[in-house]
Amino acid sequence: MPLPLYLLAVAVFAMGTSEFMLAGLLPAIASDLDVTVGAAGALTSAFAIGMVVGAPLTAVLARALPARWGLLGSVLLFTAAHGAGATAPNLAVLLATRVVAALANAAFLALALTTAAALVPADRKGRALAVLLSGTTVATVIGVPAGAALGSALGWRAVFWAVAALCLPAALGVLAGVPGGRAPSETAERPAVRAEFARLRSPRLGTVMLLAALVNAATFAGFTYLAPVVTATAxxxxxxxxVVLVLFGAGSFAGVTTAGRLSDRYPVPVLATGGALLLAGWPALALLADRPAALLALVFVQGALSFAVGGTLITRVLYEAAGAPALAGACATAALNLGAAAGPLAAAATLTGTAGARGPFWLSALLIALALLLAATAWTAPRTERGGTEAGG
Structure with a gap:
């Protein structure tokens, strides 16, 4: 894999730390800003909504820029948003800074996904995506738990300052590693914006994006509220x-690595097997959350399965949107974060039900069941409607 791909993963690590770190900080933020944990959970959804809206918008605006400068500007805006978030006096201001950070993250990820795909042969998109997303999974292994520990020691605001500082070497990595000219896909003749949007009307692309959103909603519904489960239920x-966040992150790293090796050639077996195991795992986690040993083991397994299935689906989005080179990364980003926005919002409503802190796990199971039902319906459609689902393009 090309060196610039790994440097992009460093920046994804910084941004992934920010996106996932709230799972370990929500109780502290809620206490400091005098709001409920459920209200603080809206910070995760605000970030995801900003990415859903920002991904296609920034992808279109960035068409006129070489990838290096679009990526660098995104990292610097992300840094500034975290500095502002660290000084936020109330939840409303903090929500605003999260939306700005999300717009910057959306621009970066949409450009990075397209750039990563352009840096490798057409049949290795899954491998390239796995390297790029490894920045996110390493963030869950190292960045998020470190943030939780730092937050416990110095307060949640220190974590925001730390993320801002972490972005600076990421910016240097973009400058040093990403070519200053246009990527190969940008130098070739490409369709106009209107033509790209027309290519995105494919029903098959819409189905894959919806599946990715459902799986990611399940992941974020369960992951966002892990802290209350650890301290209250267990x-x-x-x-x-x-420790629990490290286990989830270690599982996610294993899952995305596996997906990177298999998703180009064997997407259907990965999705069918992983989806079925996810459907069994979330209820098991809900039922056994009060048993620490079972909780620790299942968190690792669900992290691995969630990212193996989710990573494979995002690879499929890139394949299905191959005719829209500037917007393919935006489609993948939007699909991921539509789920990341909906999952925590829906999960917050379950916290006050009879299931209590286990409610998000039951919701995750329901979302996976819906995804499997949709996938089964799409798979049993006439072959002319789904031709190429197992092929690389």
Whole structure:
């Protein structure tokens, strides 16, 4: 894999740390800003909504820019938003900074996904995507637990300052590693914006994006509210929260690595097997959350399965949107974050039900069931409607 791909992954690590870090900080933020944990959970959804809206918008605006400068501007705006978030006096201001950070992240990820795909042969998109997304999974292994530990020691605002500082070497990496000219896909003749949007009307692309959104909604519904499960349901000390986040991150790294090796050639087996195991795993986690040993094991397994299935679906989005080179990354980003926005919002409503802190896990199971039902319906459609679902393009 080309060196610039790994440098892009460094920037994704910084941004992934920010996106996932709230799972370990929500109780502290809620207490400091005098709001409920459910209200603080809206910060995750605000970030995801900003990415859903920002991905296609920024992808269109960035068409006139070489990838390096679009990526660099995104990183610098992301840095500034975190500095502002660290000084936010209330939830409303913090929500605003999260939306701005999300717009910057959306621009970066949409450009990075397209750039990554252009840096490798057409049949290795899955491998390239796995390298890029490894920045996110390493963030869940190292960045998020470190943020939770830092937040426990110095407060949640210190974590925002740390993320801002982490973005600076990421910016240097973009400058040093991404070519200053246009990527190969940009130098070739490409369709106009209107033609690209027309290519995105494919029903098959819409189905794959919806599947990716459902799976990611399930992932974020369960992941966002892990901290209350660890301390309340399982009865563990707060110091165990970073440990649980490390396990989830380690699982996600294993899952996205597996998906990178298999998603180009064997997407259907990965999705069918992983989806079925996810459907069994979320209820198991809900039922066994009060048993620490089971909780720790299942968090790792669900992290691995969620990212293996989700990573494979995002690879399929890139294949299905191949006729829209500037907007393919935006489609993948929008699909990921539509789920990331909806999942925590829906999960927050379950916290006050009879299931309590386990409610998000039951919701995750329901979302996976819906995804499997949709996939089964699409798979049993006439072959002329789904031709190429197992092929690379």
């Amino acid at each position: 009865g563990l000390d707060r110091s165990w929260v970073p």
